[in-house]
Amino acid sequence: xxxxxxxxxxxxxxxxxxxxxxxxxxxxxxxxxxxxxxxxxxxxxxxxxxxxxxxxxxxxxxxxxxxxxxxxxxxxxxxxxxxxxxxxxxxxxxxxxxxxxxxxxxxxxxxxxxxxxxxxxxxxxxxxxxxxxxxxxxxxxxxxxxxxxxxxxxxxxxxxxxxxxxxxxxxxxxxxxxxxxxxxxxxxxxxxxxxxxxxxxxxxxxxxxxxxxxxxxxxxxxxxxxxxxxxxxxxxxxxxxxxxxxxxxxxxxxxxxxxxxxxxxxxxxxxxxxxxxxxxxxxxxxxxxxxxxxxxxxxxxxxxxxxxxxxxxxxxxxxxxxxxxxxxxxxxxxxxxxxxxxxxxxxxxxxxxxxxxxxxxxxxxxxxxxxxxxxxxxxxxxxxxxxxxxxxxxxxxxxxxxxxxxxxxxxxxxxxxxxxxxxxxxxxxxxxxxxxxxxxxxxxxxxxxxxxxxxxxxxxxxxxxxxxxxxxxxxxxxxxxxxxxxxxxxxxxxxxxx
Amino acid sequence: xxxxxxxxxxxxxxxxxxxxxxxxxxxxxxxxxxxxxxxxxxxxxxxxxxxxxxxxxxxxxxxxxxxxxxxxxxxxxxxxxxxxxxxxxxxxxxxxxxxxxxxxxxxxxxxxxxxxxxxxxxxxxxxxxxxxxxxxxxxxxxxxxxxxxxxxxxxxxxxxxxxxxxxxxxxxxxxxxxxxxxxxxxxxxxxxxxxxxxxxxxxxxxxxxxxxxxxxxxxxxxxxxxxxxxxxxxxxxxxxxxxxxxxxxxxxxxxxxxxxxxxxxxxxxxxxxxxxxxxxxxxxxxxxxxxxxxxxxxxxxxxxxxxxxxxxxxxxxxxxxxxxxxxxxxxxxxxxxxxxxxxxx
Numbered sequence: 001x002x003x004x005x006x007x008x009x010x011x012x013x014x015x016x017x018x019x020x021x022x023x024x025x026x027x028x029x030x031x032x033x034x035x036x037x038x039x040x041x042x043x044x045x046x047x048x049x050x051x052x053x054x055x056x057x058x059x060x061x062x063x064x065x066x067x068x069x070x071x072x073x074x075x076x077x078x079x080x081x082x083x084x085x086x087x088x089x090x091x092x093x094x095x096x097x098x099x100x101x102x103x104x105x106x107x108x109x110x111x112x113x114x115x116x117x118x119x120x121x122x123x124x125x126x127x128x129x130x131x132x133x134x135x136x137x138x139x140x141x142x143x144x145x146x147x148x149x150x151x152x153x154x155x156x157x158x159x160x161x162x163x164x165x166x167x168x169x170x171x172x173x174x175x176x177x178x179x180x181x182x183x184x185x186x187x188x189x190x191x192x193x194x195x196x197x198x199x200x201x202x203x204x205x206x207x208x209x210x211x212x213x214x215x216x217x218x219x220x221x222x223x224x225x226x227x228x229x230x231x232x233x234x235x236x237x238x239x240x241x242x243x244x245x246x247x248x249x250x251x252x253x254x255x256x257x258x259x260x261x262x263x264x265x266x267x268x269x270x271x272x273x274x275x276x277x278x279x280x281x282x283x284x285x286x287x288x289x290x291x292x293x294x295x296x297x298x299x300x301x302x303x304x305x306x307x308x309x310x311x312x313x314x315x316x317x318x319x320x321x322x323x324x325x326x327x328x329x330x331x332x333x334x335x336x337x338x339x340x341x342x343x344x345x346x347x348x349x350x351x352x353x354x355x356x357x358x359x360x361x362x363x364x365x366x367x368x369x370x371x372x373x374x375x376x377x378x379x380x381x382x383x384x385x386x387x388x389x390x391x392x393x394x395x396x397x398x399x400x401x402x403x404x405x406x407x408x409x410x411x412x413x414x415x416x417x418x419x420x421x422x423x424x425x426x427x428x429x430x431x432x433x434x435x436x437x438x439x440x441x442x443x444x445x446x447x448x449x450x451x452x453x454x455x456x457x458x459x460x461x462x463x464x465x466x467x468x469x470x471x472x473x474x475x476x477x478x479x480x481x482x483x484x485x486x487x488x489x490x491x492x493x494x495x496x497x498x
Numbered sequence: 499x500x501x502x503x504x505x506x507x508x509x510x511x512x513x514x515x516x517x518x519x520x521x522x523x524x525x526x527x528x529x530x531x532x533x534x535x536x537x538x539x540x541x542x543x544x545x546x547x548x549x550x551x552x553x554x555x556x557x558x559x560x561x562x563x564x565x566x567x568x569x570x571x572x573x574x575x576x577x578x579x580x581x582x583x584x585x586x587x588x589x590x591x592x593x594x595x596x597x598x599x600x601x602x603x604x605x606x607x608x609x610x611x612x613x614x615x616x617x618x619x620x621x622x623x624x625x626x627x628x629x630x631x632x633x634x635x636x637x638x639x640x641x642x643x644x645x646x647x648x649x650x651x652x653x654x655x656x657x658x659x660x661x662x663x664x665x666x667x668x669x670x671x672x673x674x675x676x677x678x679x680x681x682x683x684x685x686x687x688x689x690x691x692x693x694x695x696x697x698x699x700x701x702x703x704x705x706x707x708x709x710x711x712x713x714x715x716x717x718x719x720x721x722x723x724x725x726x727x728x729x730x731x732x733x734x735x736x737x738x739x740x741x742x743x744x745x746x747x748x749x750x751x752x753x754x755x756x757x758x759x760x761x762x763x764x765x766x767x768x769x770x771x772x773x774x775x776x777x778x779x780x781x782x783x784x785x786x787x788x789x790x791x792x793x794x795x796x797x798x799x800x801x802x803x804x805x806x807x808x809x810x811x812x813x814x815x816x817x818x819x820x821x822x823x824x825x826x827x828x829x830x831x832x833x834x835x836x837x838x839x840x841x842x843x
Contacts, residue, residue, distance in 0.1 A: 016501075043611075047650070048646070051677070055680040056714055058676070119804075165804075192646070389502055413530075420531070
């Protein structure tokens, strides 16, 4: 019995230390993000975007859109991308062996005709390119590539890379919406520092609860279900503040696959995206860090918090669980692949700080969290833990978790994308509290299962991800009320999508 | 302090911080709403007057107190970025009549970078030739964003006096090539001679940007210098020169471009970027003497072939390729400067 007492006590001390270290890291990252956001708000320069638009030397962008069974929304997505405000770009849709009528819809809408291109073979593909199509009328900078499905989004992106003609490539999910000025904003670091910047990413925001009109978000709001509302807070904290903060400290490891801009030549240098990876977006950025460090090049990976890519959040627990398991599995893959960089001073702060952070706090965090809960429960059951102390610790953990989310809510007030309705703010505050009462623990369980499946070397599960689309409820949707076609009706997405 | 006391203190600190953050969110909301209402009221009251002044009224005739002056400046400043021509000049005159330019000139020397930035942004909006000297001095500002806006303002003013300062090579506090290029492009023909002299610069980046801009300015007088750059050791500079010659569109360069392309393609491992630039230039010039060579290039693999088929399209001989569709009838215009800049080493 003595060993159990010692173990529980020692483990509780370990959890305490872990808790303090994790929250101190969060605090530093959020402070960095806050500083960046405040500076950005205090120094507005809207004319700079007009100049980028007017500049004949602004680099052209190829927007790569991998699509698998996207028939429900592909037309609206492509239409939205074709109306982006940017001087010169092309949209390359890669139909990744869809079994629905994704291609047929595109063919009808844009009157596509097949062409016989000479395609660059810079990146080897698993699924062969079957055909390439362009609009017959030629009035849209659109290219549709049909390829055999290879089971990975990365392979579709690699096909897009081979077809892309322009020096910058923007990777966008087919089920996402971009702000009209998103490209002008996200390209800015490339223009300011063309020799160093290899990749930039924009903020990912939930479209759930927002009103969408003709492929553009016209009003933000809170979604109806609490599981979505909690994810909204989570996105504000992790995807907006977390990435802004890490970018400030030159430690950005993840640029979301939903919206990232890269130098094409830099991606080609590292051999394209890894078609084996589940987290191909994080893998690409980590590989760029490694490659450029190993070749002793100065470089920068930058997060731009202002432009938003609006993406749909899972609306039920089952789908959300699958998504989070996949993210955890993908992270484990990336960290294992990049293990050479871990704790290696040669790779600077990415090797010494960022990767260890992701290993200990993001990947292994759920183990500590769930074992901590179990240890406290065992301790309480056997009278090994002081009840009042356990309660105090749990309250501090809850208060600190809520504090971090409140900080995210407060900083989000500085962005142009926040809701100004008191009701939405109140719901956000409640969701910040509710997140810590059950959701967080459930999330840890999903992440643990993702980690376990990666340890066992399981092939990632595939499945359908039902979505209800971007459309707001008919009564609240200005488009519907005016008899206009809703932006999205519904879709099924493959599971392997971030 | 015991662990329990430390955690109790942490809890109290968290709760205090939570309350403060909550108050901050509420206060920010209330302030935001008030500002919005006040702004709407100001705009409603003063916009008509500002518009009347734009139509020829005497903006100095109405005495304004501090808040009124701020309202007028705010409205005129907002409008200034949205209008062109005589309306823009009229708005600038209103702002000058209320001393905005003096305040901005003083602000450029502030110790606070935010004040300096806002001042330079205002000078950029006003775009007055009288501010060229102040803006040239701001090119040495320690804040990158201030320098960028100063470059933009000089381009908008279009004064040839700024060309040398814009093109001067700087080891510290450099200017963004992209912004400088647009400014020079806006200044236009007076920049051709200084740019032509930069074609022989020792810095490959300067040569690349100079060649690119000479092409964009359609500087026929720089043709010889650009042809000389076809032998440049720097692949990106050579490609920029070829692209510029394509933009000039003069048949006199065709023979030389063809010769360079033949020489490159006969090598064992031809530089693809150079070949693509040469092929693109031949396509842009559209001289049928290049037909056979372009057909030969179209049989090459990868990007050379793609560029050649695009070029053949310009000559009316192309088989269908992506770029050979009406959606993109010509090779990409933008971006060669940046795409040509290799990653830092």
